[in-house]
Amino acid sequence: DIVLTQTPLSLSVTPGQPASISCKSSQNLLHSDGRTYLYWSLQKPGQSPQLLIYEVSNRFSGVPSRFSGSGSGTDFTLRITRVEAEDVGVYFCMQSTHFPWTFGQGTKVEIK
Amino acid sequence: QVTLKESGPVLVRPTETLTLTCTVSGFSLIHPTNPYTGMSWIRQPPGKALEWLGNIFSNGDKYYTTSLQRRLTISRDTSKSQVFLTLTNVDPADTATYYCARIPLYVYDSSGYHASFDLWGQGTMVTVSS
Numbered sequence: 228d229i230v231l232t233q234t235p236l237s238l239s240v241t242p243g244q245p246a247s248i249s250c251k252s253s254q255n256l257l258h259s260d261g262r263t264y265l266y267w268s269l270q271k272p273g274q275s276p277q278l279l280i281y282e283v284s285n286r287f288s289g290v291p292s293r294f295s296g297s298g299s300g301t302d303f304t305l306r307i308t309r310v311e312a313e314d315v316g317v318y319f320c321m322q323s324t325h326f327p328w329t330f331g332q333g334t335k336v337e338i339k
Numbered sequence: 340q341v342t343l344k345e346s347g348p349v350l351v352r353p354t355e356t357l358t359l360t361c362t363v364s365g366f367s368l369i370h371p372t373n374p375y376t377g378m379s380w381i382r383q384p385p386g387k388a389l390e391w392l393g394n395i396f397s398n399g400d401k402y403y404t405t406s407l408q409r410r411l412t413i414s415r416d417t418s419k420s421q422v423f424l425t426l427t428n429v430d431p432a433d434t435a436t437y438y439c440a441r442i443p444l445y446v447y448d449s450s451g452y453h454a455s456f457d458l459w460g461q462g463t464m465v466t467v468s469s
Contacts (some may be wrong), residue, residue, distance in 0.1 A: 260448060266455040275343075275438070275459035287457065319389065326451045327404040330389040
């Protein structure tokens with residue numbers, strides 16, 4: 228199975244400061260169709276997970292522009308340009324290039 | 340309002356069968372114009388990462404993780420807007436929060452299905468213990 232390793236596992240950020248989370252895959256996530264099926268989601272406290280980024284770098288509907296995704300192959304990054312209080316929660320990456328679909332272990336983001 | 344809600348037993352005994360229901364509202368399990376949608380079950384054991392379990396797609400196709408293929412069945416009742424997870428012969432290792440999620444669009448090719456989830460339920464915690 229593909230292992231997605233997220234770093235750091237926890238992050239304390241001052242509001243207004245940037246933050247980034249890494250997701251490294253044990254195998255290349257570039258599919259033969261040219262697409263990379265790597266996604267980022269956020270689970271806010273007490274809420275269901277919500278999709279932020281699909282296929283590496285595409286913001287999902289309604290996601291603020293301060294969120295961006297980048298990367299290729301085995302290395303991917305989620306960036307928040309200026310963290311806001313509402314951004315707290317657990318961020319996780321997920322891949323569906325390879326069977327079975329797998330998730331990273333999650334990164335907990337809190338506000339200082 | 341589009342929602343997904345999981346329901347089912349809180350406690351199940353080892354070797355028994357677990358059945359969970361995901362009731363959706365605000366959308367149809369059979370999309371009127373997009374045939375490439377589906378529903379998924381995912382779980383998260385306490386303190387561990389999320390684990391994808393399987394999908395049921397608009398066309399009725401099912402896709403299960405290998406480790407649970409022998410014990411897992413996903414089915415649906417489109418008239419009731421419900422998706423079901425049935426897991427037989429449960430073990431304490433099956434203790435987890437179980438989520439259902441919506442697949443808004445998938446890609447299918449010879450290597451399988453590729454997609455993610457745009458909506459999740461709140462999850463339901465199931466404990467397997469004697």
